[in-house]
Amino acid sequence: MPIPQDDPNDQDIYQEHVLDHYEDPYNRGPLAGATHAHDGKNPLCGDKIHVDLRLDENGRVAEAWFEGDGCVISQASASMLLEEIEGKTIEEVEKFSAEEMLKLFGPQLTPNRQKCCLLSWKVLKGALHRPVGTEADPSNTEEDETESQTSFGGPSLGEEQ
Structure with missing residues (x-):
């Protein structure tokens, strides 16, 4: 009997391309000369991501x-995302949606696992507005603008803070 589309199993999540990004991630490590950076975490599961950018x-x-x-999902999705956005303009990165991030990841995820996948996307959006060596952009509120405008199912990213 086939598995329903809305009930992905763990085997589907760990597809070869996901494991490749987890085991041999794209641009993992600190970036000397970063112009922008941001950190984020999911306190519900312990995932942590730090993004460095050079614009x-x-x-x-x-x-x-x-x-x-x-987890594999949070770390592999970070690798996939950063590979995808390198070379893009700030405007193109800002337009990259949560839905596009989930599609880039590939396997269908439950709402709680979507949060693991979207952590790097959230941190990347924050990094665009946080130059290294300065305070965060004062026009940003406690809750990132992208976060309040994004709906992807499940608990909101803001509920974790």
């Missing part, structure tokens, strides 16, 4: 690196 003079992501600890 060039043309408003493009010249380099994107991450560090973190957590």
Whole structure:
């Protein structure tokens, strides 16, 4: 009997491309010369992500690196996301939606596992507005604007803080 589409099993989540990104992540480690950075965590499960960006003079992501600890989903999705956004303009990165992130990851996830996948996406959005060596952009409120406008099912990312 086939598994219903809305009830993914663990085997589907650990597809080969997901495990490849987890075992051999793209740009994992600190970025010397980062111009922007941000940290985030999911206190419900313990996932942690730090994103370093180097934005060039043309408003493009010249380099994107991450560090973190957590489940296969959170770490693999960070690798996938940073590979995807390198070379894109700030505007293109800001338009990259939660739904696009979930599609990029691939396997269908339950709402709680979506939070693991979307952690790096949330941290990346925050990093765009946090130059290294300065306070956070004062126009941002406690809750990131992208967070309050995004609905992806399950508990909101703001409920974790």
